Amino acid sequence: MFKSFKTKLVIGYTLILVFILVLFSAAIYTYAKQQTYSRIDQSISHRLEQFENNNGMHFKGLRGAGKGVGGGQTFLEEIVDSQGKITSTSIFLGENEIIIDEATLNQAKKEPVITNSLLTDDSMVRVGIKKIDDGYFVSALPLYESEQNILSLGISLLVANVIFIIIALATGIIFVSRALKPIKTITEKANEISSGDLSQRVNLKGPKDELKKLADAFDKMIEKLDNLFKGQKNFFADISHELKTPLTIARGEIDVALRNQKATKDDLKNALKNAQEELEKMTSMVNDLLSLARDESYKNELAIEKISAKKFLQEIIDKSENLIKPKSAEIHFDDFKNFTFRGDKKKLQRLFLSLIDNATKHVSKRGTITLKAGRRPDFTVLSVSDNGAGIPKDDIPHIFERFYKGEKSTSGGTGLGLAIAKNIAEAHGGKIEVESIPDKTTTFSVYLPINHQSSASSCQSPGET
Amino acid sequence: MRILIIEDEQKIINFIKKGLEAEYYTVDFVLDGEDGYFKALNERYDLILLDVMLPKMNGFELTKKIRERGVKTPILMLTARDTVEDKVKGLNAGADDYLPKPFSFDELLARTRALLRRATTEKSNIIKIFDLKIDTASHEVARGNQKINMTSREYALLEYLARNKNMVLSRTRIAQHVWGYDFDTQTNIVDVYIRYLRKKIDEGFDKKLIQTVRGAGYKIGE
Numbered sequence: 001m002f003k004s005f006k007t008k009l010v011i012g013y014t015l016i017l018v019f020i021l022v023l024f025s026a027a028i029y030t031y032a033k034q035q036t037y038s039r040i041d042q043s044i045s046h047r048l049e050q051f052e053n054n055n056g057m058h059f060k061g062l063r064g065a066g067k068g069v070g071g072g073q074t075f076l077e078e079i080v081d082s083q084g085k086i087t088s089t090s091i092f093l094g095e096n097e098i099i100i101d102e103a104t105l106n107q108a109k110k111e112p113v114i115t116n117s118l119l120t121d122d123s124m125v126r127v128g129i130k131k132i133d134d135g136y137f138v139s140a141l142p143l144y145e146s147e148q149n150i151l152s153l154g155i156s157l158l159v160a161n162v163i164f165i166i167i168a169l170a171t172g173i174i175f176v177s178r179a180l181k182p183i184k185t186i187t188e189k190a191n192e193i194s195s196g197d198l199s200q201r202v203n204l205k206g207p208k209d210e211l212k213k214l215a216d217a218f219d220k221m222i223e224k225l226d227n228l229f230k231g232q233k234n235f236f237a238d239i240s241h242e243l244k245t246p247l248t249i250a251r252g253e254i255d256v257a258l259r260n261q262k263a264t265k266d267d268l269k270n271a272l273k274n275a276q277e278e279l280e281k282m283t284s285m286v287n288d289l290l291s292l293a294r295d296e297s298y299k300n301e302l303a304i305e306k307i308s309a310k311k312f313l314q315e316i317i318d319k320s321e322n323l324i325k326p327k328s329a330e331i332h333f334d335d336f337k338n339f340t341f342r343g344d345k346k347k348l349q350r351l352f353l354s355l356i357d358n359a360t361k362h363v364s365k366r367g368t369i370t371l372k373a374g375r376r377p378d379f380t381v382l383s384v385s386d387n388g389a390g391i392p393k394d395d396i397p398h399i400f401e402r403f404y405k406g407e408k409s410t411s412g413g414t415g416l417g418l419a420i421a422k423n424i425a426e427a428h429g430g431k432i433e434v435e436s437i438p439d440k441t442t443t444f445s446v447y448l449p450i451n452h453q454s455s456a457s458s459c460q461s462p463g464e465t
Numbered sequence: 466m467r468i469l470i471i472e473d474e475q476k477i478i479n480f481i482k483k484g485l486e487a488e489y490y491t492v493d494f495v496l497d498g499e500d501g502y503f504k505a506l507n508e509r510y511d512l513i514l515l516d517v518m519l520p521k522m523n524g525f526e527l528t529k530k531i532r533e534r535g536v537k538t539p540i541l542m543l544t545a546r547d548t549v550e551d552k553v554k555g556l557n558a559g560a561d562d563y564l565p566k567p568f569s570f571d572e573l574l575a576r577t578r579a580l581l582r583r584a585t586t587e588k589s590n591i592i593k594i595f596d597l598k599i600d601t602a603s604h605e606v607a608r609g610n611q612k613i614n615m616t617s618r619e620y621a622l623l624e625y626l627a628r629n630k631n632m633v634l635s636r637t638r639i640a641q642h643v644w645g646y647d648f649d650t651q652t653n654i655v656d657v658y659i660r661y662l663r664k665k666i667d668e669g670f671d672k673k674l675i676q677t678v679r680g681a682g683y684k685i686g687e
Binding site: 237240241244245247248249250251252253255256259260271274278 | 474476477479480481483484487518545546547566567568569570571
């Protein structure tokens with residue numbers, strides 16, 4: 001029903017205000033009424049006492065009595081006998097009589113009673129009854145005036161309350177609208193952003209209050225999403241460029257060769273060879289992309305096993321034979337005290353083959369690639385070093401990005417190898433670090449956390465040398 | 466017809482160059498945006514094949530800049546970026562056509578011919594001058610009903626003259642567009658080839674189509 005927060009807030013706040021005002025007015029009203037009655041009652045009891053003191057002069061006294069007592073009001077008085085029959089009335093009563101029931105008279109036998117009653121013309125009076133020798137003395141004050149006063153007080157209070165509530169409601173609406181305006185701004189921006197424009201920001205101005213903090217947090221979140229989407233967009237642009245280039249070349253070579261009616265056997269052979277090269281490049285790119293996608297979607301599914309460090313490095317050296325052949329590079333590992341560590345062997349092999357592939361591209365002919373393994377308190381460290389040209393300082397922060405190829409890079413790789421390596425290290429809860437001294441040495445160090453491994457694995461496995 | 470390729474992938478240049486040269490075009494190439502910009506600005510080309518993602522200056526920027534400098538050479542963008550926005554961006558920058566990679570070489574040739582044609586008043590691949598017919602797609606030349614065989618260079622020269630029919634073309638300009646480089650004014654290779662052409666096209670016909678404009682160059686026309 002009350003869908004807007006603003007309405008809810010205003011209504012809630014007004015209800016509380018109404019409640020407080022009603023309570024307050026009721027208190028005033030009741031207090032005023034009580035005060036009035038107690039004043040009247042005081043007058044009447046005073047009058048009853050007076051009557052006692054002037055005993056014996058009651059009939060005469062009644063005729064002229066009443067003036068000057070009870071705050072300028074006129075007492076209406078009568079005397080009834082013990083049966084309740086009126087024997088005498090004061091002149092101010094005129095044709096009226098004060099109606100007294102029997103129960104009240106009985107009550108008054110013991111002590112004087114003050115209560116509400118009516119005259120025969122139905123007007124309300126406050127009446128006091130007192131036992132005298134042969135009947136009762138009844139003295140009354142009309143309530144009409146007092147009741148009128150109390151009523152007009154009530155009406156004044158009501159009117160004041162209504163006016164007050166209207167003012168409060170109006171200022172409340174204005175105040176709440178103003179206070180909630182940033183929420184409106186944030187909502188509008190959020191709608192703009194969800195319609196696709198991630199470059200929008202709320203950029204809320206004003207004091208650093210809760211809403212400003214909310215808006216800032218919101219902006220921060222959008223910034224992050226924006227970057228994420230941009231990254232993804234760039235990634236797809238890169239993939240499409242990287243895949244389309246070899247496709248374009250392969251197709252172009254074949255198209256041109258087929259068009260050429262004077263093409264010799266060598267021309268055709270050349271074209272096919274060029275196309276083949278591109279297809280090979282595409283194959284390795286597609287493989288890399290697939291393994292990257294697999295690694296990312298199955299990040300937690302590692303086939304963890306106990307791996308002997310020496311055996312692991314030896315296997316990598318055996319497998320990298322084809323990689324290092326074109327450069328006739330030399331590969332070896334520095335001897336160390338063997339230990340075992342835990343990890344996904346296949347994935348770690350791919351990681352190190354990627355690093356070796358990368359190193360091979362950077363070493364000069366007959367360069368050296370050195371593998372090392374060691375333990376730190378919390379990490380197993382495995383590293384690949386080469387004595388090649390090194391990586392330019394500006395490139396280092398980017399080399400693990402997919403498709404990043406250095407400005408001067410002519411290696412012709414897919415640009416995905418290092419991204420794959422980083423993914424695998426991170427899937428193990430570890431990391432890769434690079435250190436490069438130009439023209440001297442470049443070292444990629446892979447840190448695998450030991451807490452990832454059970455304590456049993458730190459013992460040497462049997463049968464290892 | 467002289468074509469400039471601006472593309473950073475040498476292997477793509479290789480096959481395009483091979484394919485275009487087989488069609489009697491003269492081909493020049495550069496590997497980055499800045500070199501491309503200077504070449505497009507300072508030399509005469511009949512068409513520019515332009516990649517978008519280029520080192521130093523991208524294809525959109527290059528197009529905008531050379532158009533600002535008044536270069537009207539038709540530009541055909543070749544790029545892996547095939548979204549509608551990219552195409553719109555390229556065409557708005559001042560490119561004349563847009564061909565996403567990978568492309569069919571036949572399509573590249575067809576679009577090349579269409580763009581070259583657009584620079585003239587011709588609306589088909591066949592250029593007619595009096596009773597001389599040149600089919601720029603099949604490279605067949607005929608005068609009246611008689612088919613004429615030509616070498617590739619002769620054909621290239623004839624096509625260039627025919628595309629600019631009734632216009633006087635200087636020897637330097639002809640050399641640039643047909644041979645692809647600036648000749649020393651001492652060489653008379655243009656005159657030599659004009660002589661070959663005249664022998665094949667005008668000899669034995671009353672109406673001579675190739676005319677020498679003294680002190681200026683040559684033109685072809687009725």
